[in-house]
Amino acid sequence: MTRMKSDRDLSGPSELVADIPSLFRNTGVPLNISCEWEPEYIETSYSKANLLELDIALEAVSERVTAIGTLILQWSAQCRRCLDHTIGETKISINEVFEKSASEGETFELPNNEKLDLKPMLTEQVILNLPLTALCSESCSGPSETKFLVSAADDNIGEKKDPRWAILDELQLSDE
Ligand SMILES: [Zn+2]
Known part of the structure; x- marks a missing residue:
């Protein structure tokens, strides 16, 4: 479900690539990075x-x-009920560690070269x-036609389904 193109498209502001030797020359002195990035491919x-x-x-x-701070993510999505284009903002706390021989899923690899690229x-x-299941608003009631159309759109299957299965569909969706 995730599409990523080649590294060539990993362009972004130069602030997102830190100079490792300079960080270690200034041990204990935080380097603040404040910038905006419009990624084309995430x-x-x-x-x-x-x-x-x-x-x-x-x-x-x-x-x-260590990398500590916040990331504000502005996203766009399709509302899962009414299918309208919708946008939103999510604030993400960043608290990560880069080290040699990083532990999978816990820390990130500190590269051997001089550049620490924060983009990955x-x-x-x-x-x-x-968001996996975005809503244009909490109170969105979907298109005005019928409730059946809403559930068909939810699971992308255009056939009639027992409404009792809708609960299961929801659970499966959030497990992804
Ligand atoms: Zn909606």
Whole structure:
């Protein structure tokens, strides 16, 4: 469900690539990074990232680099009830560690070269936080026609279904 193009498309503001030797020359001194990034390629089948506003501090501590701060994700998606285009904003707390021989799923790899590119880490945060089942509003009641059309649109199957299965469909959807 996640589509990513080649590294060539990983262009973004230069602030998103930190100089590792300079971080370790200034151990204990946070490097603040504040910038906006309009990624062209971060999207799921359900939603797309439009703009990221990053405000974090990088700091070298012993052999590691920590990244702490916030990321505001502005996304667009299709409302799962009325299918209208809808937009929203999600605030993500960043609290990550880069280190050599990173542990899968816990820390990020600190590269051997001199450049620490923050974009793969940010991309992962965004993918995890893009909405799977967006709503244009909590009170959206879907299109005015019939309730049946709403549930058909929800599961992308154009056939009549027992409404008792709708609950199961919801559960499966949120498990993805
Ligand atoms: Zn809606």
